[in-house]
Amino acid sequence: GCGGEQTPPNQTAGALTDEQLRTAAQLRDEMLASNVAWEVVEDLTTEVGARMPGTPSDAKGVEWMEQRFRDLGFDKVTLEPVEYPLWERHHEMANVVAPFEQPLAITALGGSVGTNGVLVAPVVYFATIDDLQAAADEEVAGKIVFINKRMEKTIDGSGYGPVVAGRSGGAKVAGAKGAVAVLIRSVGTDSDRFAHTGMMRYDEDIPKIPAAALSNPDADQVERLLQRGALTVSIDISAGFTGTYTGHNVIAEVTGSRWPEEVIVIGGHLDSWDLGTGALDDGAGVAVTTAAAHRLLSEDARPGRTIRMVAFANEEQGLIGAYAYAAAHETEIAQHFLGSESDFGAGRVWRYDTNVSEALLPSFEQIFPILEPLGIERGGLESGGGPDIIPLQQLGIPVVRLSQDGTDYFDYHHTANDTLDKIDPEALNQNVAAWITLVYLASHIPAEGN
Amino acid sequence: GCGGEQTPPNQTAGALTDEQLRTAAQLRDEMLASNVAWEVVEDLTTEVGARMPGTPSDAKGVEWMEQRFRDLGFDKVTLEPVEYPLWERHHEMANVVAPFEQPLAITALGGSVGTNGVLVAPVVYFATIDDLQAAADEEVAGKIVFINKRMEKTIDGSGYGPVVAGRSGGAKVAGAKGAVAVLIRSVGTDSDRFAHTGMMRYDEDIPKIPAAALSNPDADQVERLLQRGALTVSIDISAGFTGTYTGHNVIAEVTGSRWPEEVIVIGGHLDSWDLGTGALDDGAGVAVTTAAAHRLLSEDARPGRTIRMVAFANEEQGLIGAYAYAAAHETEIAQHFLGSESDFGAGRVWRYDTNVSEALLPSFEQIFPILEPLGIERGGLESGGGPDIIPLQQLGIPVVRLSQDGTDYFDYHHTANDTLDKIDPEALNQNVAAWITLVYLASHIPAEGN
Ligand SMILES: [Zn+2]
Ligand SMILES: [Zn+2]
Ligand SMILES: [Zn+2]
Ligand SMILES: [Zn+2]
8 A cells, every 4th residue: 555545445445345245255256166157158159149230140149138038037128129220241252363363261341332243453552541541542543452450469459449440441541532442451360261340331422332351361362462563353242231120139137135226237249240159259248247147136146236237239330239228228327327348258357447436436446356366457447348338438327347358359359260169168257256246246335325 | 329339320320421411411500591492382372372183273383383393493394194083162051950040161071072952951960980880870861960070189190090080981981871961070170160171982882972071160069059959951062073184293303413313202292172272281391392402403412312302283182193103103113212291281390200121221310310400309110201102102112201290280271271371481491401401311321232
């Protein structure tokens, strides 16, 4: 300590009792040996598989999740509608046409238009989207733009943001300069021949050109081919928006024993991309938070506030379920005590980050020593709460984050390779242990008005 | 030493001179910094890509190899015809039809017939081909046989043999019992969603049923689905033999300075499967042996015997180029002093194995101390020489093997993921250093009659 504290931190500074802290520690240790999270993610990825928004599998996922919540005995299970534009992927192919004919492994980016048959054009190289932005129109017009920026591997996924700009915005910048298509190096840290999909956007006043990602080995190949001179590539993509779809947020509650009208929102997103089975993204997050919430149904572990477990619809295409949740619960926003999502794979929780009021902070500090034995560090005070918590955080709701080790997450993220075998059951349960600690204790923090 | 030797091993026991040993050590060290092998495998995989026997890329590969041998200044470059049945892959798809509809990642095995449209049938599980063999016909008839045996990861690839029996023979055993198709767990040690292809065989008197491999994650999925009850799968494969093709062994020589009529055969196979770019299998082997042979063209490194570098045709579908070579050179078999191939990826050489006459062994022992500084152990005396050396070894030709670390080889073997990025340039040059040591010294061993 730095001296000068007026009160020992574990007692009067916060307001959680020693008994509550002891119960949390017991629940934590117990959950390290639980099967619930594994069963949820195994069953979801086996019995449903991929769950791309708007597909028949998305609907099956909703049905499956509702049934599982009922089977697990939650106090209340509800479905809330979420409407969004339906994007469909039909097929995608690319080939080097000249000088060295060969196939290239690509995937259309989410939201991309198709090519209307086979498009053949020369390729023009850019190291980054900034280089593309700086290029003259005549360098780009009539060509396929290739953006080659590589993602760096880090524990916290900080390599994602700088590269994802090329994925989401490449078609806008290239389209404005007259390009006919954009190919990006996959936003991923692996060297496997899987292309990484993910969302991209158009501006209404700029021509919409098809956008796809090359696997990292194929991006290497294109780089080598361009070093050998002019390169012509063919692309054949059939994809596009075809209408409107109504999916659902699936919600399960554990009614609070002390302040049932106050809510802690936890969860993950139920949707995934179509290429893998959505095990890491985000079957794991749904499974971990479901398992923690489920344990709190028992009399010996009842939460103070209501725990609202949300399996969000359509996170992938723009947090659409999350915004729908915030809109549907607009009138009860003030009753939301806390929000936190698990959506960063299945790696161990390594850091506890918070973003709560000064008044509440001492209590949230009391939680840390119970998390610490799980190998968790204390992080910062300006945390986000996870993608689907953004709309709530924008409305002023306190958030925390149990930050996961994402070192390998972007090896698999948004690829066919996001499958159950990538989840380590021990790390998964370490997550459940951290979540039950957080959720149980946060639910019992006395706050102004309680 | 164990005492009792009559002669110091480096002099009279063998017959290589100190000067030859010193030259080999210099060449070895020099090749650790060479670019030739990397350039060969980079250019081959970039400018040709996959080289499946009988495809247009196979022909391009032959043309490319001949030109590269000429550009590298070999003393003699020749093409020798190799005729074989042409197998074509058109498409392959599989889906779980019931109870949980979803796609499965498969690849048709080499040699497989197609399904003639979409085949739909229940799946029956066997842990091994032996279990399948032991099963009653009525358990199997009308069903898709799934063989689930997993390959173990080892440095020497010893896990391959026990599992590959299911790949090569599964369709025969299943077909004889009335199965409609066979799906095997991929013969591979990875957990990536790539299916591993490879050759399979039919018997003429047994019904030919389609055979495909599931990626390891998809085999896990099928295993889990079967644990949940009856499983129906659809398979749609278009593939088959369509005629006869004439490819070529591409041969380059370094004429021997002392006994030019005697030959040391080295090389790798130029063909690959169609899924990747054949970087590890066997672009690396071709590159390493080409680089070593190329260095011996210089006056300061001239070999005693002729070094015959063979880029073999169609190894993958049954050592067809290798048997063609043996047949074409039948009359000069006695002039073959030694044979050795590099065909186990691009991992470091870790062991030196021999299979030579007792008379020659002391000289081959002299080579070992020059290899040892590369981190190479002395192996056994009953070595093979590599797949394409089998026909020569059957004719009694001495062989040696520079055994490579294959721990990761079967992560990529025969998949789309066999691409240049899997090669470590440093390990590649360690191979070249070992090869030049072996080849230079073996070429100078005096033998009976010299
Ligand atoms: Zn996610
Ligand atoms: Zn995602
Ligand atoms: Zn091979
Ligand atoms: Zn092979």
